[in-house]
Amino acid sequence: MTIQSLLASQLQTFFTQEFQKDIQSFEFQQTRKEFVGDITLVVFPLLRHIKTNPAVLAEKIGEYLTSNVKEIEGFNVIKGFLNLELSSAYLSDVLNKIVENPEFGKLPSNGKRLMVEFSSPNTNKPLHLGHIRNITLGYSVSKIMAFAGYEVFKTQIINDRGIHICKSMLAWQKFGNGETPESSGMKGDHLVGKYYVEFDKAYKKEIKSLVDNGLTEKEAKAKASILAQAQQMLKAWENGDEEVVSLWKTMNSWVYDGFEKTYQTLGVDFDKNYYESETYLLGKENIVDGLERGIFYKKEDGSVWIDLSDEGLDEKIVLRADGTAVYMTQDIGTAIKRVDDYNIDNMIYTVGNEQDYHFKVLFLILKKLGYDWAENLFHLSYGMVDLPTGKMKSREGTVVDADDLMEDMTKTAQQISEEHGKLDGYDEELKQKLYKTIGSGALKYFILKVDPKKRIVFNPKESVDFQGNTGPFIQYTYARIQSILRQYQWPEHQNESAYRPEEKERELLKILDQFPSVIEQSANLYSPALVANYTYELVKSFNSFYQNISILSADTEDQKYFRVKLSMATSQVIKTAFGLLGINVPDRM
RNA sequence: ACAUUUAUGGUGUAAUGGAUAGCACAAGAGUCUUCUAAACUCUAAGUUCAGGUUCAAAUCCUGAUAGAUGUACCA
Numbered sequence: 001m002t003i004q005s006l007l008a009s010q011l012q013t014f015f016t017q018e019f020q021k022d023i024q025s026f027e028f029q030q031t032r033k034e035f036v037g038d039i040t041l042v043v044f045p046l047l048r049h050i051k052t053n054p055a056v057l058a059e060k061i062g063e064y065l066t067s068n069v070k071e072i073e074g075f076n077v078i079k080g081f082l083n084l085e086l087s088s089a090y091l092s093d094v095l096n097k098i099v100e101n102p103e104f105g106k107l108p109s110n111g112k113r114l115m116v117e118f119s120s121p122n123t124n125k126p127l128h129l130g131h132i133r134n135i136t137l138g139y140s141v142s143k144i145m146a147f148a149g150y151e152v153f154k155t156q157i158i159n160d161r162g163i164h165i166c167k168s169m170l171a172w173q174k175f176g177n178g179e180t181p182e183s184s185g186m187k188g189d190h191l192v193g194k195y196y197v198e199f200d201k202a203y204k205k206e207i208k209s210l211v212d213n214g215l216t217e218k219e220a221k222a223k224a225s226i227l228a229q230a231q232q233m234l235k236a237w238e239n240g241d242e243e244v245v246s247l248w249k250t251m252n253s254w255v256y257d258g259f260e261k262t263y264q265t266l267g268v269d270f271d272k273n274y275y276e277s278e279t280y281l282l283g284k285e286n287i288v289d290g291l292e293r294g295i296f297y298k299k300e301d302g303s304v305w306i307d308l309s310d311e312g313l314d315e316k317i318v319l320r321a322d323g324t325a326v327y328m329t330q331d332i333g334t335a336i337k338r339v340d341d342y343n344i345d346n347m348i349y350t351v352g353n354e355q356d357y358h359f360k361v362l363f364l365i366l367k368k369l370g371y372d373w374a375e376n377l378f379h380l381s382y383g384m385v386d387l388p389t390g391k392m393k394s395r396e397g398t399v400v401d402a403d404d405l406m407e408d409m410t411k412t413a414q415q416i417s418e419e420h421g422k423l424d425g426y427d428e429e430l431k432q433k434l435y436k437t438i439g440s441g442a443l444k445y446f447i448l449k450v451d452p453k454k455r456i457v458f459n460p461k462e463s464v465d466f467q468g469n470t471g472p473f474i475q476y477t478y479a480r481i482q483s484i485l486r487q488y489q490w491p492e493h494q495n496e497s498a499y500r501p502e503e504k505e506r507e508l509l510k511i512l513d514q515f516p517s518v519i520e521q522s523a524n525l526y527s528p529a530l531v532a533n534y535t536y537e538l539v540k541s542f543n544s545f546y547q548n549i550s551i552l553s554a555d556t557e558d559q560k561y562f563r564v565k566l567s568m569a570t571s572q573v574i575k576t577a578f579g580l581l582g583i584n585v586p587d588r589m
Numbered sequence: 590a591c592a593u594u595u596a597u598g599g600u601g602u603a604a605u606g607g608a609u610a611g612c613a614c615a616a617g618a619g620u621c622u623u624c625u626a627a628a629c630u631c632u633a634a635g636u637u638c639a640g641g642u643u644c645a646a647a648u649c650c651u652g653a654u655a656g657a658u659g660u661a662c663c664a
Contacts, residue, residue, distance in 0.1 A: 032608065042607055044644065054644090080644085081608060122664075159664065276664090303662060312592085313660085320662045327664050356593060357659050383595080384657075422625060438627095450602065454595070455657060467627060468613040469602080476627050484624055521605080533603065533612090540612080547620090547629040567624095589627080 002517050003039065003071060003086070004028045011041075014064050021049050030510070036076055037083025038510055044080045054080035088500045091509040092562075098512060098569040105515040105576060107523075110149040115338055116142040118350035119156040119263075119270075123255045124168045125193035125394050127262050127402040129385050129458060130352070136444050136582060137382055137452055138350035139268045140528040143580045145348075148523030153271045153342055157334055160252055161277045166233040168192050169247055170226070171199035181254050187403065189258030192251055193394070200395045202226050238324075265406050266440065267582060272341075274334055280325040283333025286369060287319050295368050306365060316361050331362050332369075339373055346376040348526065353381040353453070380526050383455035400460055409439030409464065416466055417589065426588065434586050438472050441583045445471030448581050449532040469536050471583055474574060477539045477546075478585040481571035484551055488564045491557065499562045504545040508566060511538050515573055519580075528581055535577040542570050 008026050015021045027045055031037040043058045050057060055077055062075035062082050074085035098104045118138020121127055127135075139154070146152040172179070172195040181188040203226050210220035221227075236244045263269065287304055290296045296304050296318060304319035318328050338344060349359060359379035366374035386392070392399045413435040417423060423431055446464045450456065466472040501509060514534070522530035551567060554560040575585050 027605080027607080029605085029607075034609080040608090044607070047644080079608070162664070164664075301662090317662055322662080324662085326662065330664090352658090353594070354658055355664095358664095360593090381594090386657085416627070420625090420627065422627095454602090457601095465601090465614070470613085470627085472627055473613090476625080480625055480628085487624070529603095536603095536612080543628060544630090546624080547626090550624070552624045589625085 003090070003513065004517070006071065007039070007041070007065070007069070007084075010065060010069050011061070014061065014068075015049075018060070018064075019050055023049055031083050035078060035081075035083050036085070037074075038086040038506070039084050041082040041084065042080065043082055058082040086510070091501055091506060091513070092499065094509050094513045095562075095565055095569050098572060099565060102572070103576070104573065105519050106147050107149040107516065107519060109151070112150050112346060113153070113342060113344040114145055114150040114346045114348065115153045115155055115342060115344045116145065116348045116350065117155050117157060118142070119268075120159070120351070121156070121259060122159045122164060123192070123252050124164045124196045126187070126189040126258060128392060128394070129400040129402065129405060130392060132266070132402050132405065132443070133382060133385050133447050133456065134350055134352070135263075135266055135268055136447050137380070137528065138348075139266075139582045140444075140448055140531075140580060141348060141350065141380060141526050143582060144519065144523050144526075144528060144531065147580055148519055150346070150523075153344065154269070155272045155274060155338070156270055157274045157276060157279075159276050161237070161280075163230060163234050164196070165248065165252075166230045166237065167199040168196040169244075169251055170230050170233055171195040171202065172251065173247070174202070181257070187258045187261060188254030188256070189262070190401075190403075191258075192255050197395065197397065199226070199230070262402055262406075265403070265436075267584070274338070276330050276334075279333040279337050280330040281333065282337055283329035283331070284319065284323075284325055286332050286336060287329060290369055295365075306368070308361065308364060311364060313357075313361060313364070316365075318365070327358070328362060328365070331358075332365060335362070335366060335377070336371070339371070345373065346378070347373075348378050348380050350380045350382070353383055355379075356381055378526065380452065382452040385456045385458050388457060388459050400458065405443070405460075406436075406440060408460075409443050410435045411439070412463060412466070413438035413442065413472070416472075423588065434589060437584045437586050438466075438475060438589060441471035441475055441578075441585075442466055443471075444581060444583050445474070445532060448528045449536070451529050452527065472589075474535055474539045474578065475583075475585050476589055477542055478571050478574045478578075479587060479589040480546065481542075481567045481574075482587045484564065484567055485571070487552060488560075490564075491561060494558075494561050499558050501562070502549070504541075504549055505563070505566060508538075508541050508545055508570065511541050512569055512573055515577070531577050531580050535574060535581075538570065538573060538577075542567070 007028070011026055012023065015023045023046065027042040029040050029042065031040045041058075041061065043054045043061070046057065047054060058077040058080065062077060062084070065072045065084060066075055071087055071090040072084050073087040076083050116138055119131060119135045121131060142152050142154045172192070175198055176195060179191065181191055184191060186194070203224055206224045206226055207217070207220040210223060211217060215223065233244055237248060287296060291298065291304060296306050298304050301321040302323070303317055303321040305315050305317050307315050309315065316328065317326060320326060335347070338347065351359065356379065363374055363377050366377070384391070387398065387400070389398070417435065417438070423434070442464045447456070449469065464470070518530055518534045522528065549563070551563040552560065554563055578585050
């Protein structure tokens with residue numbers, strides 16, 4: 001039970017007794033630094049129920065709480081704000097709650113099953129910076145939801161079929177000379193991506209020569225033989241042509257191996273993969289079924305549509321004239337299959353905001369098809385990651401590759417570490433691991449600390465900061481605490497009730513106390529940014545404490561004990577919080 | 590054209606309708622014979638514009654301006 005809910009229930013009693021009013025909600029906030037007190041009740045909203053002078057009412061409430069709630073030991077009133085002071089006993093007890101429970105902040109199970117989709121790559125090219133935002137965000141949300149009481153299943157939908165795949169395959173056949181990841185030493189996804197680019201080059205070259213021979217650009221595009229061959233290949237694939245399917249399987253497996261390595265570097269994993277090639281048929285069945293029930297309608301050319309103009313949206317195609325599936329068809333099938341497979345109550349789709357419209361339509365269609373769980377689908381929409389020069393485009397080679405970026409981050413971490421020179425005598429293998437922890441921590445935190453809705457402009461030249469509000473800043477604080485813990489000898493017995501925390505200590509305790517409610521909020525809003533910013537605030541407060549007050553050479557044993565314990569609790573919460581962001585913390589740095 | 594979304598110091602960001610808008614980077618001034626200075630302490634600088642609602646607006650409403658995205662038989 002948080003202090004706020006405890007106070008709320010006391011206040012309810014107070015208002016029933018004193019004014020015969022049943023008031024449900026109360027507005028609390030942290031007391032601002034310039035005033036005395038820890039938690040503040042805003043009295044203004046209560047004036048709607050009770051017509052009186054706010055200061056007088058605040059005074060009354062303050063007296064009641066101070067004498068009836070042992071956690072409150074004092075108060076003051078400034079205008080309509082009632083500032084309450086928490087008792088030292090309550091604050092000290094926060095420490096015990098944390099230290100005794102390694103999972104402090106975790107909310108009890110709510111019995112709900114939730115699937116979180118993220119990453120969702122195409123199998124024709126490697127992952128890039130955009131995927132990193134997606135993966136970091138989706139993975140973190142899945143961790144937060146699990147910590148907030150859901151049973152979570154992490155998944156990705158792999159877009160493993162379509163013309164784009166055939167382009168890579170065709171180019172490999174034409175120009176590859178049998179090159180494999182083994183023969184070239186290239187990571188599988190990069191190898192396949194290379195041929196995707198090769199295709200585009202050959203295609204452009206062919207168009208250019210056609211245009212040079214007097215065709216218009218449009219005619220040239222229609223006539224280009226290499227594209228026609230790719231389309232041919234797609235048809236062959238759909239007809240189950242053995243050779244094509246076998247090549248498809250081989251090249252996809254190269255890509256999967258490559259993705260797996262990237263996921264390992266990023267420290268993420270999935271409970272289940274879905275493949276578009278396995279779900280699009282189910283989608284089609286549902287379209288046919290919905291057509292019979294009059295939810296969809298057929299146009300003269302045979303294509304199937306849904307009319308959503310009553311809902312303020314447009315008409316949307318759900319099946320092509322030639323009967324093949326579109327993106328929507330497949331997503332309908334995938335959603336239904338997932339609910340069948342896992343009996344889930346909720347689902348989160350981590351997908352960029354360019355698809356806001358798509359998901360609006362998807363959820364509406366599922367609802368119209370009569371699936372009541374459609375109400376519980378959520379599109380976790382996030383802003384694009386752009387370069388200073390504009391949008392990233394794979395075909396034009398302007399992408400920031402995920403593997404390259406991770407490597408760069410690790411290198412930067414190494415360089416900065418060496419400048420600091422604090423790791424002398426540390427094992428080389430551990431050092432390498434540490435650089436990865438710091439590098440990826442910097443990148444992930446950089447992404448997660450901002451509101452998902454916001455667009456990120458990423459400048460590869462300026463790279464990611466390691467100072468200020470950053471991942472390494474927080475990791476550094478954690479490492480310093482570990483150093484203290486290594487140096488402290490815990491006493492056998494300790495009488496701890498007597499200690500009264502000082503100002504900096506109280507600050508820290510109050511922030512620690514908020515952790516469970518931060519979890520709750522961030523789960524409600526699907527926002528890792530709240531966890532990130534909370535952690536930052538906690539660390540700021542700790543650093544101020546650390547820098548201004550001596551821990552290991554405190555005046556008394558009691559004080560020393562209390563301060564070490566406070567440090568330990570802080571580091572524990574940092575570790576938990578960073579775990580929810582998918583970031584590791586180091587013992588040294 | 591319509592829809593969605595964003596707009597906070599020089600830059601990047603924070604703020605369940607609540608007190609004097611918080612923080613970092615960059616700038617300036619300090620702090621290592623004491624637990625790791627990737628830190629700490631201090632200074633300077635900000636809510637796009639015009640109306641409205643409210644005891645109270647960065648936050649809600651209307652309009653304008655600027656950017657991003659979407660409204661494809663692409664995924």
